[in-house]
Amino acid sequence: xxxxxxxxxxxxxxxxxxxxxxxxxxxxxxxxxxxxxxxxxxxxxxxxxxxxxxxxxxxxxxxxxxxxxxxxxxxxxxxxxxxxxxxxxxxxxxxxxxxxxxxxxxxxxxxxxxxxxxxxxxxxxxxxxxxxxxxxxxxxxxxxxxxxxxxxxxxxxxxxxxxxxxxxxxxxxxxxxxxxxxxxxxxxxxxxxxxxxxxxxxxxxxxxxxxxxxxxxx
Numbered sequence: 001x002x003x004x005x006x007x008x009x010x011x012x013x014x015x016x017x018x019x020x021x022x023x024x025x026x027x028x029x030x031x032x033x034x035x036x037x038x039x040x041x042x043x044x045x046x047x048x049x050x051x052x053x054x055x056x057x058x059x060x061x062x063x064x065x066x067x068x069x070x071x072x073x074x075x076x077x078x079x080x081x082x083x084x085x086x087x088x089x090x091x092x093x094x095x096x097x098x099x100x101x102x103x104x105x106x107x108x109x110x111x112x113x114x115x116x117x118x119x120x121x122x123x124x125x126x127x128x129x130x131x132x133x134x135x136x137x138x139x140x141x142x143x144x145x146x147x148x149x150x151x152x153x154x155x156x157x158x159x160x161x162x163x164x165x166x167x168x169x170x171x172x173x174x175x176x177x178x179x180x181x182x183x184x185x186x187x188x189x190x191x192x193x194x195x196x197x198x199x200x201x202x203x204x205x206x207x208x209x210x211x212x213x214x215x216x217x218x
Contacts, residue, residue, distance in 0.1 A: 043075030046191035052217040053193045056185075059213055060194075062206035067185070069194040076101075077190035079170060081135045081162040089160070091190045094131060098215045099186040100202070102134040103168055106145050108180040110199035115154055120203035121211070122156040129188075130215050132202075135160040137168050137180075185211070188218040 053069035060067040077092035079101070091099065102118060104111035115134065122132040134157050136145045142161055149157070162168070171177035176184065176195055183200070185193040193214055200207060 043073060043077075043191070045189050046073040046075050046187075049073055049187055049189070049191035049193060052187065052214070055217060056194060056210060056213055059206075059210045063201040063204040064196060064207050064210050066198055066200065067194050067196045067210060070192045072192075074174075074192040075190055076184065076186055076192050079167050081133075081160050081167050084159045091186060094133065094186075095190065096188045097128065098130045098188055098211070098218050099184075100130075100132045100211065101184040101186055102132065103137055103171070103177065103180055103182045104134055105136060105138050105180055106148050107138070111181040112148070112152075114181060114199040114202065115149065115157070116152060117200070117202040117204075119154040119156050121207065124203060125208065125211055125215075126156065129218075130211065132157060133160055135162055135167060137162050137165055139163050139165065185214055187214065 050071050050073055053071065056067070057069045060069065077090060077095075079091045081089055083089045083093075091101065100118075100121070104115065106112060118132050118134055126132060136142065136159075138145050138161075140163070142163060145161070146159060149159075168177055171182065171184075176182065176192075177197075179197065181199055183196045183202075185195075187193055
């Protein structure tokens with residue numbers, strides 16, 4: 001099915017919804033605080049990440065125009081959450097694999113609406129070199145979130161969660177997350193390549209070009 005025929009989220013509609021969700025924190029600020037992010041420590045292993053991020057900058061167009069490449073060497077390997085069986089995982093658990101780390105919650109309307117696109121991206125690109133890691137941060141009744149994914153037909157995304165909100169709070173501390181959804185693009189060494197605040201049509205060709213370039217450059 002072509003993009004013209006496939007039902008989509010509608011970026012303008014989603015951004016409007018995100019503005020409502022983020023009103024209390026100032027959604028405009030979310031979209032302009034992504035260069036020179038936070039105070040995460042630079043890591044020698046990430047020395048090459050800013051160069052790759054710079055190559056991604058021209059690809060931040062259309063559906064992923066809000067993507068902001070990182071201009072610093074920052075390791076995100078310690079970001080922690082739970083895996084499908086409740087096991088402790090970190091970004092380092094995905095070493096060698098480019099990761100699209102998405103934070104979402106059932107109470108976040110644009111988060112809920114972009115999940116099918118993330119599912120389709122995982123179906124199209126996921127494998128040994130790339131994974132969508134969508135981390136649910138609902139603080140109560142995780143089964144509700146699991147049921148929601150089943151109800152909307154999400155089948156390719158593995159279940160990741162952090163009901164403690166620790167991963168969200170750590171991203172806030174680093175200046176990477178002020179609201180939901182927030183999505184990080186991370187290279188195979190666990191290094192930050194960039195951030196997109198707000199929703200996106202992640203299976204659109206614009207997003208696939210961005211992700212593919214990150215995979216090939218890692």
